Amino acid sequence: MSVCQSCGACCASFRVDFHPAELAGGAYAWGEGVPAELTVPVTPAIVRMRGTDGAAPRCVALAGEVGVAVNCTIYDGRPSPCREFDTEHAACARARQRCGLPPLSAPPASG
Ligand code: SF4
Ligand code: SF4
Structure with a gap:
């Protein structure tokens, strides 16, 4: 299991905005694309993953428990x-801290 599969903090910390062309059926969709019903329109050129814009953000596509076991549906x-x-991103550590998780580079606790 990768570290991200026992984390998910970034999916529960930040707004996730992208171009509607990445929606299912769109010209720039990855794989099957993002189901439109999992997003909210922001501007004609921006849609947002539902749930990522709030005081306690959490992407609607995230399953599981943050910090324990998660997956992107x-x-x-x-x-x-x-x-x-990814974990190389500076915001990874911020997201983990925000969710009460230790930095990935932390040495194992002694004792
Ligand atoms: S916050 Fe970092 S470790 Fe956690 S899921 Fe995102 S990229 Fe992975
Ligand atoms: S659950 Fe999936 S779609 Fe949502 S923020 Fe995480 S990786 Fe992105």
């Missing part, structure tokens, strides 16, 4: 911001 068709984000 639309993984093959997830939008470009999710594809570009």
Whole structure:
């Protein structure tokens, strides 16, 4: 299991905005694309993953428990911001901290 499969903090921390062309049936859809009903329109050129814009964001496509075991239910068709984000991203540590998870580089606790 990858570290991300026991985390999910970034899916529960940030707005996830992308171009509607990545929606299912769109010209730039990855795989089957993002089902439109999982998004909300923001502008004619921006849609947002439902649930990611709030005081306690959580993407509607995220299944499981953050910090324990999670998976993206639309993984093959997830939008470009999710594809570009990984553990090398500076915002990864911020997301983990926000969700009460230790930084990935932390040494194992002694004792
Ligand atoms: S916050 Fe970092 S470790 Fe957690 S799921 Fe996102 S990329 Fe993976
Ligand atoms: S679409 Fe998937 S990878 Fe992207 S924020 Fe939602 S649950 Fe996370």
